[in-house]
Amino acid sequence: MRTQVAIIGAGPAGLMLGRLLQLAGIEAVILERKSADYVLSRIRAGVLEQGTADLLARVGLGDRVAAEGLPHGGIDMCFDGDLQRIDFTARVGRHVTVYGQTEVTRDLMEAREASGALTIYEAGDVAVHDFDGRQPRITWRKDGIEHALSCDFIAGCDGFHGVCRASVPERAIRTFERHYPFGWLGILVERPPVSEELIYAHHERGFALCSMRSLTRSRYYVQVPEGERVEDWSDQRFWDELRGRINPEAAQRLQIGPSIEKSIAPLRSFVAEPLRFGRLFLAGDAAHIVPPTGAKGLNLAISDVAMLGAAFVEHYAERSDAGLDAYSARALARIWKAERFSWWMTSLLHTFPETGPFGRRIQRAEFDYLCGSVAAQTSLAENYTGLSLD
C-alpha cells in the first residue's frame, strides 16, 4: 500500500490535517490505535479560539459549531471571592466559542467517513521507519495480520504518549519540561452552568474553574494534590470544595447534580524541538503539552496542522519546500507563546507548595494589576482568544 502523507493519530490534529489535505487533493491515510468510539468518548477541551472556529468553517464544517457552539465575549477572573470580568470584545474585538473537543472530533470524523478517505482504527504496534531517507514506511498489526504502508511524509499527530516522537534518536531532539505538583479533578453534570461565562478562580485552598459544554451541561474543575484518587471524591465532597473556592454569589446559584463523568488530569508543560526529522513532522500533543488553564491544548494542535497542511499543499501544488523547511521554527514561535500564557495563567491561579505568604501577596498584586489595567486585560484577551499564526 502507498499514500502521499501517512498521518499517525486520529485526534483533532490528525483529523484536521487529513481534512486540509483532502480538500487540496492530497492523498492521506490515518492510522489510529484506538476505536472510533473510544476516541469520541474522551472528554477533553471545551473552548475554541476564534481562529479554530474560523478554520472549521473554512474546511466546510462550520454549520454545527455555528448552530450549537456558544460564543463567549469574555471570562470572569476571581481571586478570593473578588470578581473581574475580562471583556474580550471590548479589548480586542474577538471572542471564543464553547464547543467540546468531542464535537470537533465528531464533525471531522463524519466528514472523513462521508468522503471515503481511509482511516484505519485499532491499528496495533504502529511503527515508523526510514523517515530520514526518501521513502518512509509505516507498519502495524490489525486482526493478527502485519500491514505496511509507504509514503512521502509522516505526520506524527499521535499525542503525548505516541510512537512518533519516541522513534526519533535521542541526540536529534531536545525537550523542555515543567511538572506541576497537582492535577485537575473535573466533573461533567447535566445541569445549567452557574454563569453565562467561564469563571477562573484562585483561592487559598486551590484553583477552581466553572465551565460548560452547553446551556444544560456544565463542566467544573478543582485543583487537587498530585496522587489524589478519584474514588476518594464523592460528588458531595466535590461540590463542597468547589463552592468554597468560587465567589459567594456563584456558590449560591450553583445547581448541583449527579456527575456523569469524573476524572483527574495531570498538569504539565512540555515542548520538543525541533518538529521535523527528515520526512517526519510532529504536530499537536505529540510535540507539546500545556497545562489546561489557558484553554490552549486543542487550539495549538489545530494551529500546528493549519501551518503543516499549508506546507504540504505548497510542496505538492507549487513544488516548493519553503513551507516544510520553515514549519518547525514557525510553529515553535507560536507554541512557546502559548506555553508562556498557559504557564502564566497557571501560576496566577493555583496554589503551589512553595507559594507561601510572599507568593500569595504577589499573586494578589498580579490580580489587582489585572483589575486596574486596561493594558493587562488587553494582553490576557489577546492571548486567550488566540494569537495570529505569525
Ligand code: RFL
Ligand atoms: P490527541 O487528542 O491526544 O490525539 C492523538 C491520537 O493519537 C492516537 N495514538 C496513536 N495512534 C496510533 N499509534 C500509536 N502508537 C498512537 N499513540 C497515540 C491516540 O489514541 C489519539 O487518538 O492529540 P492531538 O490531536 O494533538 O490533540 C490535542 C488535544 O487533544 C489536547 O491538547 C487537549 O485535549 C488537551 N487537554 C485539554 N485541553 C484544553 O484546552 N482543555 C482541557 O480541558 C483539556 N483537558 C486535555 C484534557 C488532555 C488530556 N490528556 C491528553 C490526557 C484532559 C486530558 C485527560
Ligand code: PHB
Ligand atoms: C473545559 O471546559 O473543559 C475547559 C475550559 C477552559 C479551560 C480548560 C478546560 O481553560
